[in-house]
Amino acid sequence: MLLAEELLLLAIDPFSGRPVNSSERPLTPCLSGALVAELALAGAVLMNGKRFAPSRQFAPAGLLNETLVALASPKGRRSVDQLGRLDRELGGVWNRVVDGLVAQGVLGRDPRGPLQATAHPVFRADLRHEVLARVRAAAAGHGQIEPRTAVVLALSGPARLLEVVADAPHQHAKRRIAEATEATPVAEVVKKVIAAAAAAAVIIGSSAVAPSTSSSSSF
Numbered sequence: 001m002l003l004a005e006e007l008l009l010l011a012i013d014p015f016s017g018r019p020v021n022s023s024e025r026p027l028t029p030c031l032s033g034a035l036v037a038e039l040a041l042a043g044a045v046l047m048n049g050k051r052f053a054p055s056r057q058f059a060p061a062g063l064l065n066e067t068l069v070a071l072a073s074p075k076g077r078r079s080v081d082q083l084g085r086l087d088r089e090l091g092g093v094w095n096r097v098v099d100g101l102v103a104q105g106v107l108g109r110d111p112r113g114p115l116q117a118t119a120h121p122v123f124r125a126d127l128r129h130e131v132l133a134r135v136r137a138a139a140a141g142h143g144q145i146e147p148r149t150a151v152v153l154a155l156s157g158p159a160r161l162l163e164v165v166a167d168a169p170h171q172h173a174k175r176r177i178a179e180a181t182e183a184t185p186v187a188e189v190v191k192k193v194i195a196a197a198a199a200a201a202v203i204i205g206s207s208a209v210a211p212s213t214s215s216s217s218s219f
Helices: 003-011 024-041 063-071 079-089 093-103 125-140 147-156 171-183 187-207
Strands: 045-048 051-054
Touching (some): 003 147, 045 187, 051 063, 051 079, 079 187
């Protein structure tokens, strides 16, 4: 799975099929960030001044390639601007990532009517459990973290998923998130991704009218 798919899968309550902790809106810039970070891990994106810049052509088609094309656009002078534009340029990153998981049979699609948001029941609970166990082990552990897991763990903070990936109190998990950010082979890009995603998530969270709810007992 893509890193963005792993992150979104963690955000889906396996019982309700809805995002936990009102996380859909702050998760959106984090999904964009996960796409950029995955390209960086593949050697396809680096930092050029204050911007994300493609470093080479990326062969596979699909969402990652579309992300690379969008980053090549001259629009957006800073990485945070580029990350903010990705959602629009990709036609809604939340829906695109959900569509990918539905196409793979990992999630379902359960329309609830005009007044209720669509639920996405988890069909592959085994895959969600594998991702969750791996990220929780990284959050609770010590020592090196595998680079892809490090990115997902690092993005869990601004995505409002800390209660999902770590037990309270969260001080150790927050230290591990900082370590995870530094530990990735493309730390410069990932730091920019985390900072941009966190800034966007704060803006989105401050404008949200719905109160967040805590539901860590479901995991």
